Amino acid sequence: MAAVLAVVLTACSGDLLTSGEEQETPAPSLSSSPIPAPSTRAPQQPSLDRYYSQDVDWKGCGDGHECATVQVPLDYAEPAGETIDLDLLRVPAEGGKAVGSLVVNPGGPGVPGTRYAADATSYFGTEIRQVFDIVGFDPRGVGGSTPIDCVSDEQLDAFVAMDPDPDTAVEERASDAAVAALGRGCVENSGDLAGHISTVEAARDIDVIRALLGDRRLSYFGASYGTFLGATYADLFPQRVGRMVLDGAIDPSLSSTEMSLVQAKGFETALRAYVGACVDRGGCFLGDSVDAGTARIRKFLDDVERSPLDGADGRRLEIGNAVLGIWAPLYNQGYWPLLDSALRSAFAGDGALLLRLSDAYTSRTGDGYTDNSLEALFAVNCLDHDDAIPTAQVAPRIPEFERASPTFGKVFAYGLAGCAQWPVPGEQPDGPIDAAGAAPILVVGTSRDPATPLEWAEALAEQLDSGVLVRRDGDGHTGYNAGNPCVDDAVESYLVSGTVPESDVSC
Template sequence: MRRRVGAALAAALLLAGCSDGGDGKKAAPPPTANGGATSVPMPDADKIDWGRCPEGGNFECGTLSVPVDYADADGPKVDIALLRKKATGDDRIGALVVNPGGPGGSGISFARYAASAFPKDVRERYDIVGFDPRGVGRSAPVKCLSDTEMDAYTQIDQTPDTPDEENAAVDGAAGFGKSCQENTDQLLGHVSTAEAARDMDQIREALGDDRLNYLGASYGTFLGATYAELFPDKVGRFVLDGAIDPSQNAATANRVQGGGFETALVAYVDDCLAGGSCFLGADREAALARIRGLLATLDANPIPGDAKRQVNEPIATTGILSPLYSRDQWPELTRALQSAFRGDGGPLLDLSDMYYERGADGRYANLMYANAAVNCLDSPPAATTPDQVKAQVAEFEATSPTFGRALAWAGLTCGTWPLSATGRPHEIKAAGAAPILVVGTTRDPATPYTWSQALASQLESGHLLTYDGDGHTAYLRGSTCVDSAVDSYLLTGSPPPDNKTCN
């Protein structure tokens, strides 16, 4: 479950008005001034036709046809792929639509997970429904680089030290966007979060629910909040876990997220030191210096990763960031760092591949392609030229000495994107919506806790639940207190007391 940081560095470490989208057509209208929007009537023939899933199992799969461009409801359509696991009990509340984040994460895969991982009481009373948002997975996926080209793209230096390296970074980012434009049809200009939120309302209507019940994690919180802004009267029970602050511009969001990963790295180092005889050093500063020194060394002298690829600084950076999402993966980070210090980059490469969703066969999922496509439509870029990046570097490094410089340069992905942004940063109030539960983790690396505080305060019906802990998102991460509060809200509609904190 991820959001953004920039596309060349994990396509933005996975993150998030009416204007020309760059293809000569208008994008979906932005939220109206009062936050409301109207549903687009759909013919009966376009309802979901459920059937058996290709992979089998006790699930139903189907598609729902929706407009590519909501400003042209009678124009071309795109099929949204869905998966459902029906409620196992008789006292059904309705459907619970889920989204794992990204943007670019598969809601179908997340629903399969949720159908067994969510508590029994929740599964008894809700149909669990997941969908791949437009441009993602099975829903007309955005297509960009070939697998071989993607391998090369992930190795582009994101901390350029020379004019040639700067040119390579700019050319790489621009080439990435150009490939997406060449290999994806007109949908590339219509994969914004606002349009995905409108799709969710079509899904709600097709499911036969008067209100949408929803659980979104990471970027999924932005998708959910956007839905609440567009359709406040259709909000049912909403859980937004690991929230995005929709009011921040791209540069601020990337910089603050860098600080979140720095906080997580410090927590990892402190945990290592607390165990005694930490392999990184005798104290925090020494340990951090050794990790930063490794990255600097790999910038100049990559080490072997597998039979065809080396591990350089950008691969190692992604390999370090990846396990910071979950405390459970810290042992993997330890093994990878220890191997790298011995000259073996294989474990770091494996962690990087996991993050990029690169399979053992060398094939990439479309996660990173969809991630960039959505992010670059949702908000104007953090920087459009190397000079603008250089002006931001000092502030980025002050927030994140380890990752800041790379994250500043990663902003060029959207800065060179071939289509103009159709969204703008703004506060989301969702006036008139039912109570919305926002869950924030104090040491969340990818969606810093301040973002959950911000979203909960912006939403007129927002209620903040705090998890004092490590890792990305909180629900089903081991806190009985968090899980009980979320489950109770989903089952009764009553949020926990304001500003409740769990350990």
């Protein structure tokens, strides 16, 4: 597994196996009025009219859902050129009459949004589902939206299984070659698409979707990477922002090194919380203290690197799989018992359950990968950042990363080189996003979130001119619908009624 996966995989984790005066923003409405032009910060070109005014043919696609495909330009600089398709899925409002659409994105980058919307009853409260059509879309290059294709399932298996923190020059060269081969495959199999699935382009697609849904302003819920996508939209089209919630936020002002250090600390904090819960129960199989427990896990990883375990489906549990298998349950406190079982079995020599947890993290089943989320993850992130360093320059940075995370520090350090061999040049984000002139934007952060640490949410809320922070004290990735009524009330009151907290909220 190339280490870049550690740095930027911020997908919203799914099923691992199988006070004062209220401020109001106008309620979204399905207006029949003409769609106004975008703000002057992102002028709509007349040549884009055909995309904004295309007919959308919604058809039933099971379970009361409606599906459609719309077109957007491959390259917004050449709108008369090649087009690509975007898959949409709409879950009609349960109340029978929607006040508008809530566009949702679960993160990744690379996770299909249609699947997120289809499972709306699992992710969104009744009040939201009563008044909004929940609309998910597969971002360009993802899922059913002209998907990027890079390598075979067998090549992806080998890629994920690789040592994420190479110990020798031979392993470093193998890691570089694997990333280069993945990127080369994207270009060879997907052509120009490999250079046109950036977050900025996906954000522009959202504005086309907004217009085609008939909403003058965008109501949006983004989780994890979906917060970066939503914040990018808000910066491009601030006057188009309606009610927006960004949960498990990413700080767009950080360099890759800064992001990696914070995320390394976040995963270490989450691991220590997991081990601490085990110790507090008494008789913990990991050890009698948090330090002893994390050391036991680190020793286990070192042992697997030397001697992979028997896994499942004729496959072995390699070191890359073992790391991901441990990370996956840290996204949701409810999955900690699964990690208990997986580690107990693995300590006894059976790596099957830990391999299945790794597979869940990368959308793999016994029959292969169910989507292209892993390929899209690399393709999008390497387009969005241009500050990768050569693998040979990683070693001097390792001590700093190991201070942040004694268990996973080297993995995150080598992630800095993950896009150095990518064949399509990337662009570094412009820095802080302020979205000046946008309606209030609710930013949610969780204190022990492994993938998107609380300090990122705090930073994004501070950067946004209209940001309002909701802090959740808890474990797991993202804060809404995670068992905290205070968070749920703040999010639902804003989306449904437009009620904006007078100040930041601590839950």
